[in-house]
Amino acid sequence: MLLIIDFFWEFKVVEGFGVSQVVDSDNPNFKPGDIVSGLTGWEEYTLIYKTEQLRKVQPDNVPLSYYVGLLGMPGFTAYAGFYEVCAPKKGEYVFVSAASGAVGQLVGQLAKLHGCFVVGSAGTSQKVDLLKNKLGFDEAFNYKEEPDLDAALKRYFPQGIDIYFENVGGAMLEAVLLNMRIHGRIAVCGMVSQNSISDPQGIRNLFALVTKRVRMQGFLQSDYLHLFPKFLEDIIGYYKQGKITYLEDMNEGLESGPSAFAGLFTGKNVGKQVICVAKPQ
Secondary structure (H helix, E strand, C coil): CCCCCCCCCCCCCCEEEEEEECCCCCCCCCCCCCEEEEEEECCCCCCCCCHHHCEECCCCCCCHHHHHCCCCHHHHHHHHHHHHHCCCCCCCEEEECCCCCCCHHHHHHHHHHCCCEEEEEECCHHHHHHHHHCCCCCEEEEHHHCCCHHHHHHHHCCCCEEEEEECCCHHHHHHHHHHEEEEEEEEECCCHHHCCCCCCCCCCCCCHHHHCCCEEEECCHHHHHHHHHHHHHHHHHHHHCCCCCCCEEEEECHHHHHHHHHHCCCCCCCCEEEEECCCCC
């Protein structure tokens, strides 16, 4: 018996959220010269069939790159996660991990605007300085310099944590659980510590969810798309009034994409990682 197997490999262009200028279109809703945001390929020219996923962009004195960061998926994740999942109250104590990242930096600023006390963690002294002196966090610390995360959180939150915006998981989440206040809320946005682990370990201290009646909820920004117009209105308004700022790590040229992407997993970037392929005509 002769068995012949034909292996077929399909190669696809890497996709990501981007801002693009329309060159040509057979969709009457988009004409050449329009600026749009949505899923595009990592390439200089992209053929997009699912135009229902595109959104027209009116720059209106806002950097175009912000439509993949502050005014895009990361910004909306921060907005929906903080207001809808965390349900904040004025005066509450908020902790944000990966606080200088694309999502965390906006969460902290929204919390401050809401009248909360905000502490963030990051992985370098440079990022800690930015959190305190540029982004307006009340306090910040370098988690890599803390031998005991539980002790660190007790130092910054002697009264406990009402809201934790979760971006990393692992040891940080275990320490946070010990420091949550009764009826606290944890919004699980991501767990980057688990990304490079082939066999993720379980989380300890989960019984604190019971004793402290903590609500821990995972979410996706796509669950709240009905809020997107309100999000744009609020955040553009805050930006133009100078009430919020946004950090970007801009690389030039498509060829810089792979190394910039790899750097996300080691914390190399400061703020939202963006690749500028070409400027609009």
